Amino acid sequence: MIHVENLVKRYGKLVALDHFNLDVKDGEIFGLLGPNGSGKTTAINCILSLLTYDKGEITLFGKPMSPTNYESKRKIGVVPQNVAVFNELTVYENIDYFCSLYVPDKAKRKPLVEEAIAFAGLSDYRKFLPKKLSGGLLRRLNIACGIAHKPDLIFLDEPTVAVDPQSRNNILEGIKALNASGTTVVYTSHYMEEVEQLCSRIMIMDKGRAIATGTKEELTALIHTGEKLTVEADGLPLSVLEQIRNLPDVLRADYAEGHLKADCKGYGHPVIDVLDLLRQSGVHFGQVYSEPPTLNDVFLEITGKQLRD
Amino acid sequence: MKVFKASLLILRRRAAQVAVYFFMFTAMFIIIASFTSQQVATDFSAVRPSFTVVNRDQDTPLTDGLLEFLRERGTERVFPDEKKALQDATFFHATEYILIIPEGFDQSVWSGSPLSLEAVSVPGTGKSYYLDSLANQYWNFVNVYHKANPSLSRADISEMALEALSMETSVEMVRFSDSRPIGELYESYNRVQSYILIVLTLLCVTSITMSFRRPDLHMRNLCAPITTRQKNLGLFLYCALVGFIVWLLTTAVGFFVSLPTLQGADGRLVALLFLNSFLYTLTALSIAMLLNYFISNPNTQNAIVNFLGLALSFLGGAFVPLEFLSEGLRAVSRFTPVYWYSEAVSDICRLTVLNKESLAPVWRSFAMELAFAIAILCLALAVGKSKNKAEKSFGSIRTEIEM
Ligand SMILES: Nc1ncnc2c1ncn2[C@@H]1O[C@H](COP(=O)(O)OP(=O)(O)OP(=O)(O)O)[C@@H](O)[C@H]1O
Ligand SMILES: [Mg+2]
Secondary structure (H helix, E strand, O other), X not given: OEEEEEEEEEEOOEEEEEEEEEEEOOOOEEEEEOOOOOOHHHHHHHHOOOOOOOEEEEEEOOXXXXXXXXXXXXXXXXXXXXXXXXXXXXXXXXHHHHHHOOOOOHHHHHHHHHHHHHHOOOHHHOOOOHHHOOHHHHHHHHHHHHHOOOOOEEEEEOOOOOOOHHHHHHHHHHHHHHHHOOOEEEEEEOOHHHHHHHOOEEEEEEOOEEEEEEOHHHHHHHOOEEEEEEXXXXXXXXXXXXXXXXXXXXXXXXXXXXXXXXEEEOOOOOHHHHHHHHHHOOOOEEEEEEEXXXXXXXXXXXXXXXXXX | OHHHHHHHHHHHHOHHHHHHHHHHHHHHHHHHHHHHHHHHHHHHHHOOOEEEEEEOOOOOHHHHHHHHHHHHHOEEOOOOXXXXXXXXXXXXXXXXXXXXXXXXXXXXXXXXXXXXXXXXXXXXXXXXXXHHHHHHHHHHHHHHHHHXXXXXXXXXXXXXXXXXXXXXXXXXXXXHHHOOOXXXXXXXXXXXXXXXXXXXXXXHHHHHHHHHOOHHHHHHHHHOOOOXXXXXXXXXXXXXXXXXXXXXXXHHHHHHHHHHHHOOOOHHHHHHHHHHHHHHHHHHHHHHHHHOOOOOOHHHHHHHHHHHHHHHHHHOXXXXXXXXXXXXXXXXXXXXXXHHHHHHHHHHHOOOOOOHHHHHHHHHHHHHHHHHHHHHHHHHHHHHHHHHHHHOOOOOOOOOOOO
């Protein structure tokens, strides 16, 4: 559905996209995950032909994308990162206007607009002007304006920034429902939990480059870090910590504020070994928990920095 | 069509702002109008000068005729024929004109070699000349009729002279009103109309373009499958409609408020004034097209609209007649469309005959207004082109960094 090859985009000297490649298949929810300034928005804007680019090929629906490819544009919905609605138009009028650009027939449009209002949970606000809406409601209006015409392909650029957790869950559920009805979704975010929860495939971006692509499992399998173990332990002697670090399945271990943290290797399960060691050394321990690796770990390991700095 | 409809919706939300301008302007004008109409009335009575006739000859039908003639046009003040009394009368402006008929005057007229009349006028008022010329006209007619037909009695001659004079003055009256075929009130409205026209047009047009040019909205519109041409067509239709409505409203207000002063005015002149303001609306529209590239928020909008409206209208003599502006300002003024608009207003309001020659300056002003409209529109298109090129990279869109 989307095919991007060797895309290069420069803003003056800054290389915002550096030989960027992307393939999105029909019917998936594709996540673009990356820290601020990694080039997610730039990538989307290039794909939509809103920006000119220096090099590369972009194909949408099997056809080269261009600013005048109205046939493709008709099948696309865009939810931009910044709320882009008319301040002078009410909620209903805004959705109706943007929908009318795709669906000129008024009779056909009306149910679509109503559906979008229901989807975004804006039924009580249809006559409100945007300045009367809270930040979260504005975001929802922004989404409704982008999806009312039932596109086959939707780009959502950080749609949940500044939305309260409950609305966020509603939005994510809504996106899943859209996808279930056959819509392909490209979703950008720097919240990895969101991407993990929502997306069938994920691309991790940094500095304009795709550093890894795959399902969540595929991505976490890419790295050396496996399970992450935390043990509540009082007065852990340095010698014991050293012994733990030397266990074959432990990648690294640290002790701070009464908590022992140990990252395990790939598919190793050193929990028993660690706890045995502690007991033998006479260290008392409390709660023990273990987490699977996250996309943050993937990002951390590949780039050497946190996803959210 | 979508863009057109959305534009109208947006305008509706901003209608209050536009309406405030319009109603304030209208109210101001109505107040001014009621002022000037009062002034016209007092002016008219002041035009009747006071006069005194001192007859040292006997009263004859001829002198009676003169008195009757002067009384129709002035107010008689009677003073005794004493040097002191007459001096005081002129000194205190109790009378503005004293005509002294010397002894034997009647006889001298009858014999064909009239004695000269003695007249005292109060210095500094033009009205005494008016009376002086009236008296001279009367005696001239008397002379002519007597010479032409010596058998006529004094009473007959006096009557004939008065009749002839009334005909002459009635002709003169028509000519007098002819030299101001359009009342002063309507003329001044037309001058000030240039201000409200430009303010309202600029407000209405830039309110819409301001929204559509917001980078994020512009981008969203670009995502949609409508061509730039469709979008521009919508905006163009909107501008045309708004320009027409603004023109129609302001023209109608001026016309109906000034209607009492327009009785008997030549409809063709009024039509020319309509055409003039219409042409100026076109100029205002193209100015709006140009300015929309520089107006991005309501603050700059208000500042620019008010400044431009006032500056242009001032230069065009909407508030202060052009004659009172300094040479330098007048020279600058020539390079503004509003100058030609004002010129056209002045010319049209003074047209007594409509022919090729008298209309030539009016057509020239019209052509200048149109030329300005076209030139500014071309400039606007050029600016638009270069701005669009720069926008290709959306330099103004910075993704906000939020956590
Ligand atoms: N119009 C512009 N002119 C110059 N540089 C730009 C412009 N827009 C973006 N950039 C730069 O390009 C890089 C990529 O920006 P982009 O907006 O694509 O990042 P992003 O991944 O969307 O970030 P965010 O999470 O903040 O939305 C950043 O370094 C940014 O500063
Ligand atoms: Mg972004």
